[in-house]
Amino acid sequence: MEALAAVAREPHAEFTLEPITIEGPRAGEVLVQIEAVGICHTDLAARDGALPTALPAVLGHEGCGVVRAVGDGVTKVAPGDRVAITFNSCGTCPSCTAGQPSYCHQFMHLAYDGVREDGSGPITTPTGEPLTGLFFGQSSFATYSLAFERNVVKVPDDVPAELLAPLGCGIQTGAGAVMRSLNCRPDSSVLIAGAGSVGLAAVMGAVIQGCTTIIAVEPHESRRNLALTLGATHVIDPTAGPLAEQVRAIVPSGVDYAIDTSGVPAVIESLIASMTFHGKVGLIGVPADPAASVPLNIISSLSMGITITGIIEGDSVPDEFIPQLVELYKAGRFPLDKLVTTFPFAKINDAIDAQHRGEVLKPVLVQD
Incomplete structure (x- = not known):
């Protein structure tokens, strides 16, 4: 399907808004229409070469949106569910089986390499140029994101997406x-x-x-x-x-x-x-x-x-901790709204500049 993404093409350069082609979900994968996505220092570190993500790439790893399709075997969420997207983990290594997914033995591969286990990537330009995707298992600087069943968490409809999105990384950390x-x-x-x-x-x-x-x-x-x-x-x-x-x-x-x-x-x-x-x-x-x-x-x-x-990631088990933080926010005990400033998705470079100037704490891009 066609989508719009903010693409990182050069270190220390501005993101460019470009059309992309994104595959539908395979087994264990989830296609999410993005409502909001936070900007994190890790995104900029990846763009600027401090992390082993190959450019050009679609970054973004604090997404929130609505499930539009699921692959075979997915039972945790269904189309129409609202989800926050967080870090990915393998589910089978000693850390994952001990309830410590943020220390997954495959963390670096799953976060930064941008490929499935068979080496394929889900994102290209309309002309067929490969783009690194699956950043942190999501690449959510886009109108649609392909994630995995393990790194999506159902969230309520009565909390603004711009507050739910940062829970995926920075706030839960x-x-x-x-x-x-x-x-x-x-x-x-x-x-x-x-x-x-x-x-x-x-x-x-x-x-x-x-x-x-x-x-x-x-x-x-x-x-x-x-x-x-x-x-x-x-x-x-x-x-x-x-x-x-x-x-x-x-x-x-x-x-x-x-x-x-x-x-x-x-x-x-x-x-x-x-x-x-x-x-x-x-x-x-x-x-x-x-x-x-x-x-x-x-x-x-x-x-x-x-x-x-x-x-790493606040030792979070996202399926447990993200809902806990949401309930604390709803109870008035975790006022994360005081940290967030929203920008239209197309203004991603303005949002980054404002953060660098110290004018905002947590910029969050919202889709029209």
């Missing part, structure tokens, strides 16, 4: 880091580096967990103010002095938990220096330099019992 990966206990203290959409989702998750000291670190004053609105008890401007000193002025013994969304080694080093005994540090942010490292004082880490863990 931030909230899940607090609610699942670290499982922050009530009455604890948590330090969150970065008040973008992922960090602010973590702030909201910390409120839900009952954390009593929630510290957001962010250089932009407007984002610090929003963090306070969303439940942070304290905010820190990292330019105002050494981070660890500012943290310990609030919590002299150090914090129980810390989450990094920046990927900046110096920030991570400061988080480690801000921990109390048996503290846990969760790493979400991807560094600009793939070879980046953080110096670690082994004696100090051993004596304090500090844990440092990587976090």
